[in-house]
Amino acid sequence: MANSKFKIQNLKFRRLxxxxxxxxxxxxxxxxxxxxxxxxxxxxxxGAGGIEKITGYxxxxxxxLSGLWKAPIPDYEFSGWKGLFKSSIAYIISGVIGxxxxxxxxxxxxxxxxxxxxxx
Amino acid sequence: MxxxxxxxxxxxxxxxWAVIVPIWIYASGKIKETLKASQIPLLALSAAFSFVxxxxxxxxxxxxxGHATGATLIAVLIGPWAAIIAVxxxxxxxxxxxxxxxxxxxxxxxxxxxxxxxLVGYGIYRIISSSKFKVQSSKFKTRDSDAxxxxxxxxxxxxxxxxxxxYIGINLAAFLTAxxxxxxxxxxxxxxxxxxYSPFPLSVTIxxxxxxxxxxxxxxxxxxxxxxxxxxxxxxxxxxxx
Numbered sequence: 001m002a003n004s005k006f007k008i009q010n011l012k013f014r015r016l017x018x019x020x021x022x023x024x025x026x027x028x029x030x031x032x033x034x035x036x037x038x039x040x041x042x043x044x045x046x047g048a049g050g051i052e053k054i055t056g057y058x059x060x061x062x063x064x065l066s067g068l069w070k071a072p073i074p075d076y077e078f079s080g081w082k083g084l085f086k087s088s089i090a091y092i093i094s095g096v097i098g099x100x101x102x103x104x105x106x107x108x109x110x111x112x113x114x115x116x117x118x119x120x
Numbered sequence: 121m122x123x124x125x126x127x128x129x130x131x132x133x134x135x136x137w138a139v140i141v142p143i144w145i146y147a148s149g150k151i152k153e154t155l156k157a158s159q160i161p162l163l164a165l166s167a168a169f170s171f172v173x174x175x176x177x178x179x180x181x182x183x184x185x186g187h188a189t190g191a192t193l194i195a196v197l198i199g200p201w202a203a204i205i206a207v208x209x210x211x212x213x214x215x216x217x218x219x220x221x222x223x224x225x226x227x228x229x230x231x232x233x234x235x236x237x238x239l240v241g242y243g244i245y246r247i248i249s250s251s252k253f254k255v256q257s258s259k260f261k262t263r264d265s266d267a268x269x270x271x272x273x274x275x276x277x278x279x280x281x282x283x284x285x286x287y288i289g290i291n292l293a294a295f296l297t298a299x300x301x302x303x304x305x306x307x308x309x310x311x312x313x314x315x316x317y318s319p320f321p322l323s324v325t326i327x328x329x330x331x332x333x334x335x336x337x338x339x340x341x342x343x344x345x346x347x348x349x350x351x352x353x354x355x356x357x358x359x360x361x362x
Binding site for chain 1: 169187325
């Protein structure tokens with residue numbers, strides 16, 4: 001009983017997961033459109049070098065903290081994948097990896113929290 | 121709106137980490153009471169949507185870019201406490217995996233986008249679509265097709281409420297971001313008198329971040345929220361028919 005309910009739920013969501021997949025495939029619009037309209041990044045999200053260009057110096061604390069973490073895939077880009085086409089592919093792959101991780105973490109947390117309630 | 125590492129000094133990033141952790145614990149406790157195993161896919165779907173919608177950078181021609189967050193939409197769909205967890209998961213993966221938002225700033229970014237935006241957006245949605253309106257709309261509904269009224273309690277009031285909630289919610293998150301960035305010049309100054317962290321005062325950060333959100337990104341958030349709800353009302357009425 002509980003099991004069949006779970007399956008029905010999954011089926012209902014299938015179209016929505018396909019929707020997420022379509023959004024991932026379309027996500028390069030998020031880098032192509034800014035390129036076309038000659039827009040920079042988000043305000044206040046520059047690296048240390050970007051700050052230096054604006055203010056003429058890198059604040060001491062910012063210099064120390066900004067190098068604290070090396071993200072595996074910084075800015076959803078693969079190094080050496082230049083040009084809009086290759087960076088679009090990298091963006092899509094990043095989307096797949098990111099959504100995969102987000103789903104994995106959500107399911108782990110969800111399972112942990114819902115443990116006591118069971119399926120009913 | 122994703123604050124990188126180095127923009128916030130220790131008082132701010134440490135303080136907001138100290139605030140967000142009890143919020144996560146409280147929210148987890150809240151959803152523990154109600155979350156069923158069958159609802160886990162919906163939590164994952166929501167977090168995935170929040171992640172992917174933030175990849176759609178919307179350009180201001182010749183200016184900066186910004187994006188929607190899905191925070192209010194998710195709160196309307198799965199409730200505010202589950203939404204806090206879902207959006208936080210997206211923000212944490214963005215920070216650790218893609219360097220989108222800092223590690224030290226995870227507390228701040230989750231406070232702004234996953235907590236304040238979710239709660240205020242959802243609160244406004246609830247106020248606008250409250251019982252007073254429901255009575256009117258149910259009269260209205262009798263004239264609608266039976267199928268629609270049976271399957272969905274989401275009427276125009278709800279859509280307007282969600283849209284306004286989404287608009288105000290993202291603008292609140294933008295304001296908190298601007299405020300946190302802008303107070304660094306007051307909180308942390310080096311011996312040479314130069315700022316140690318974000319070097320821009322409130323008089324710069326507030327207009328820079330607020331204008332673009334008031335004029336464009338807030339509207340993008342509201343439109344996405346309304347359109348997804350209209351789509352779900354048709355395709356998955358049981359999801360929002362509560």
